[in-house]
Amino acid sequence: MAKRIDVKDLNLFYGKFHAVDGVSLAVPPRNVTAFIGPSGCGKSTVLRSLNRMHEVIPGARAEGKVLLDGEDIYASTVDPVSVRRTIGMVFQRPNPFPTMSIRDNVVAGLKLAGERNGKKLDEVAEQALRGANLWAEVKDRLNRPGGGLSGGQQQRLCIARAIAVQPDVLLMDEPCSALDPISTLAIEDLIQELKKDFTIVIVTHNMQQAARVSDQTAFFNLAGVGQPGRLVELDDTERIFSNPTQKATEDYISGRFG
Amino acid sequence: MSTATDLNRPAAPPAFQEINSSRRFKNRLATILVGLTFVLALAPLVWLLITVIAKGFQYVLNADWWQKSLAGLTSRQFGGGVYHAIIGTLLQGLICAVIAVPIAILVAVYLVEYGKQSRLAKAVTFTVDILSGVPSIVAALFIYALCITTLGMPRSAFAVSLALVLLMIPVVVRTTEELLKIVPDELREAAYALGVPKWKTIVKIVIPTAMSGIITGISLAIARVMGETAPVLVLVGYTTFINYDPFGGSMASLPLLMTSERLTTNEVGEARVWGAAVTLILIITVFNLLGSLISRLTSLKTK
Numbered sequence: 001m002a003k004r005i006d007v008k009d010l011n012l013f014y015g016k017f018h019a020v021d022g023v024s025l026a027v028p029p030r031n032v033t034a035f036i037g038p039s040g041c042g043k044s045t046v047l048r049s050l051n052r053m054h055e056v057i058p059g060a061r062a063e064g065k066v067l068l069d070g071e072d073i074y075a076s077t078v079d080p081v082s083v084r085r086t087i088g089m090v091f092q093r094p095n096p097f098p099t100m101s102i103r104d105n106v107v108a109g110l111k112l113a114g115e116r117n118g119k120k121l122d123e124v125a126e127q128a129l130r131g132a133n134l135w136a137e138v139k140d141r142l143n144r145p146g147g148g149l150s151g152g153q154q155q156r157l158c159i160a161r162a163i164a165v166q167p168d169v170l171l172m173d174e175p176c177s178a179l180d181p182i183s184t185l186a187i188e189d190l191i192q193e194l195k196k197d198f199t200i201v202i203v204t205h206n207m208q209q210a211a212r213v214s215d216q217t218a219f220f221n222l223a224g225v226g227q228p229g230r231l232v233e234l235d236d237t238e239r240i241f242s243n244p245t246q247k248a249t250e251d252y253i254s255g256r257f258g
Numbered sequence: 259m260s261t262a263t264d265l266n267r268p269a270a271p272p273a274f275q276e277i278n279s280s281r282r283f284k285n286r287l288a289t290i291l292v293g294l295t296f297v298l299a300l301a302p303l304v305w306l307l308i309t310v311i312a313k314g315f316q317y318v319l320n321a322d323w324w325q326k327s328l329a330g331l332t333s334r335q336f337g338g339g340v341y342h343a344i345i346g347t348l349l350q351g352l353i354c355a356v357i358a359v360p361i362a363i364l365v366a367v368y369l370v371e372y373g374k375q376s377r378l379a380k381a382v383t384f385t386v387d388i389l390s391g392v393p394s395i396v397a398a399l400f401i402y403a404l405c406i407t408t409l410g411m412p413r414s415a416f417a418v419s420l421a422l423v424l425l426m427i428p429v430v431v432r433t434t435e436e437l438l439k440i441v442p443d444e445l446r447e448a449a450y451a452l453g454v455p456k457w458k459t460i461v462k463i464v465i466p467t468a469m470s471g472i473i474t475g476i477s478l479a480i481a482r483v484m485g486e487t488a489p490v491l492v493l494v495g496y497t498t499f500i501n502y503d504p505f506g507g508s509m510a511s512l513p514l515l516m517t518s519e520r521l522t523t524n525e526v527g528e529a530r531v532w533g534a535a536v537t538l539i540l541i542i543t544v545f546n547l548l549g550s551l552i553s554r555l556t557s558l559k560t561k
Contacts, residue, residue, distance in 0.1 A: 056450055058374060085453025095444040098558040099466040109452035112462055145559045158448070165452055 002029035002199045003069040003086075003168040005050060010064035011228075012045050012054060019045050021228035023064075025218055027169075032195050034210035034237065035203045037220035038252070042229025043203050046220070047171050050201060051087035052080040068168065085113070088167035092174040094154035096146030096161070103142040105157055109165035124164050132160035133190050152183025159190065163198070170194060172202040176209065188213050207253055211241050219249045310539060314532030318540070323533060327510075328498035333522040340534050342500040346511035347541065349504055350415050351484040354422035359476055361423075362430035363465075369431070370438040371460050390428035395488035397424040402492055413494050415504040418511075421489035426479050433475030437468040470557040477549020481542040487513040512538040 005027040012020040020042035027033045035043035048054040049062050052073060066073050073083045096105045104111065106125045115121060125142070129135040134156040138149070146157055155175060162170060172191075176184040191213045194200060204210050210217050218234040233246045244250045317323055320339070327342035365382065373379025401421040405411045441464050449459040465472070495508030496518045503509075512534050519530040 051451065053447065053451060056447065081453050081455050083453075084451055089447075089451035091444060091447065091451075093444060095442070095448045097445060097448070097463055097467075099463070099469075108449075109454065112449070112452070112454045112458055147558065161448075161452065 002197060004029045005169060005199065005201070006065075006067040006070075007046075007050070008065040008067065010046070010049060010062065010066065012042065012049055013061050013063075014057065015059035018228040020049075021230045023231045025231060025234050027199060027201060027216075029199045030195060030197075031216065032191060032200045032202060032214045034214035034217045035201065035220060036205075036207060036210050036217060036252070037229070037232075038222065039205075040229070041220040041222050043218075043220045044173055045229070046231075047173055047201060047203050048089075050169070050171055051089055052083045053089060055080070085109075085165060086167055087169040087171060088162035088165060089171045090155070090159050090162050090173065090175045093178050094151055094158050096149075096154050096157050098145065098147050100146060101143045102138050102146050102149070102157060105146040106160045106164050108161060113165075125160075128160040128164035129157075131163050131194070132156045133186060133193070134160055150183070152179050152186060155179060155183065155187060156190065159187070159194075163194070167198065169199040169201070172200065174203050174205060177205060184209070207241075211237060217241070219244070219246070219252060221248050221252070307539075310532065310535045313528075314534075314536035317529050317533035318536050323537075327500045328530070329500070331498070334524065334526055336526055336529065338498075340510075340512065340515060340530070340537055342498065343510040343512045343515040343534060344537065344541070345500060345502065346415060346509040346514070347484050347538070349502070349509070350418045350422060350490075350511055351480050353416065353419035353504055354426055354483055355476065355480050357419065358423040358426040358479075359430060362427045363434055363472070365427070365431045366434035366438055367460060367465075369435050371456070371464070386428045386431050389424065390432065392424065393488070394421070394425055394486045395492070397421045398489040398492040400424070401489070406493070412506060413508075414506055415494050415501075415509040415511075417493040418489045418509075419504065421493060422483040422486060425486060425489075426483050429479040429482065430476055433479075434468070434472050437471040437475070438464060441467045467558070470553040473556065474549050474553045477545050477552075481545045481549075484542060484545070485513060485538060487517060490514040491517060512541070 007023055007025045010020065010023045011018065023046055025033075035047060037043050045054060050066055050073075052062075054060050054062055062074060064074070068083075068086065072078070073087075097108060100108060103122070103125045106128050107115070107121045110121060110124060126135060126139075129138060134153060137153060138144075138157075146154065149157060155178075159170075159175070176187050179187065188209065191200060191202065202210075202213065214237045216234060217237045217240040219232045219240065220229050221232045222229050233240065233244060233249045235244070240249060241253055244253065322337065323339040324344070325341055326337075326339035328338040328340070329342070331338045365386070369379050369382060373382065398421045401417055401424070405417050405420065406413060411417060445463055445467060446459055449463045450456070454462075490511050490513055494511075494514070496514050497508035497510055501507050501509045516531050516534045516538075519527045519534070521527070522530070
């Protein structure tokens with residue numbers, strides 16, 4: 001199920017503003033890749049371009065190639081909706097649908113795609129909630145609104161919702177930045193579990209988190225104010241944090257700037 | 259180090275001052291002004307309500323009032339009821355809502371979800387703004403000129419509903435637009451990221467999230483148009499008989515009954531006018547209560 005991603009010379013724009021310049025990188029399947037870097041360096045923008053969420057923002061566009069197992073998701077014949085079905089996403093702030101119950105939130109993707117079989121939906125809901133380590137906490141209140149859960153539970157609900165549609169890749173945009181340390185730990189453990197089935201790309205501001213959860217780490221940086229962000233270095237997480245080849249990376253991870 | 263010790267020391271009494279007298283005075287003055295304006299704004303409303311209820315409530319307590327028309331009664335006979343006018347008001351209001359609400363919601367969806375800052379969207383917003391300032395008599399005369407003079411339709415309750423549509427659309431567009439705007443973009447993005455197409459996101463996620471407020475807006479708009487008088491004066495004739503056909507013949511409504519019976523200058527006419535006023539207020543209140551009940555049932559719950 002998990003697929004590999006190859007990004008080739010990707011340039012991202014917001015209107016006339018050149019946000020990200022010439023990023024090329026490869027993400028192997030069943031692997032966690034962390035994007036780190038100072039604010040505004042374009043790491044979230046790159047992440048959002050991997051499932052064509054970037055272009056949802058008015059005026060935003062992408063140039064270059066993003067290959068999913070060799071297939072370009074930016075090819076002119078590709079429907080962005082089908083790309084997003086294959087590449088799921090978890091956002092910075094937990095965003096369960098407020099009108100739906102916990103169960104309906106989890107199966108929202110399938111239900112809105114036309115799945116009507118209640119029994120199958122129940123099964124998927126249980127499987128996804130178990131996958132997100134939330135089943136034990138919510139199994140007695142599946143019909144309660146998702147908005148009644150705690151922040152950490154809501155974020156795991158959102159992860160369950162994302163994996164319920166069985167994507168090939170899971171993108172996470174600072175999934176723990178709004179959570180307390182215990183919920184963060186729960187999500188980090190979950191990422192290790194999910195790695196067995198999914199290709200995961202995670203943006204984080206927390207370098208310890210990147211070091212803990214990821215197999216490889218990409219460091220993004222700005223050449224200067226008003227300049228586009230670019231990929232400085234991509235390597236095994238261990239090497240990035242112990243012996244980076246670029247000085248900027250070393251300065252950043254050792255806390256000398258950013 | 260000296261600064262650290264300074265910070266650790268408890269604040270000495272002179273550090274905090276008493277509220278000085280000029281601030282105290284200003285505070286008191288502002289409190290009095292706010293209280294006075296509140297009373298000033300509320301007084302006419304309460305007065306109006308008391309007058310209407312005192313003069314008209316006795317008549318609506320009669321069961322006949324709600325079940326019979328004024329057919330066959332002369333202007334000197336007590337009795338009868340305003341059933342014919344209640345039916346007219348409800349029918350005209352409902353036909354108006356059935357036409358106006360879908361149009362208004364679609365316009366609001368276009369403005370918020372598709373048009374954004376485009377030139378067409380700006381033109382539509384501008385038009386809606388102008389339309390919301392159009393007096394009801396102008397809307398009525400426009401429909402008269404269009405439907406009755408130009409297209410040759412007879413004066414009818416349906417023509418009234420069309421004029422009410424013109425008055426209702428801008429109200430519902432405005433409220434729906436505001437409510438769709440406050441639906442967080444994160445919900446739209448969450449749906450897109452699940453591979454849900456945009457139209458389905460709007461229908462299944464965005465509109466249900468804003469539904470409770472939209473319903474409140476609609477019920478307020480219906481209540482507003484049901485009290486409009488100019489369209490019924492211009493576009494339909496008054497009758498004391500019950501008429502269920504919106505496309506033909508005269509049809510009474512509560513505002514029309516009041517303006518007609520107002521000319522009956524005796525106790526009977528007075529009874530009918532004040533009674534109809536109470537009835538109209540009651541119906542509008544019921545609509546508002548229904549609206550807030552439905553909106554409470556559809557509102558977002560967290561428990």
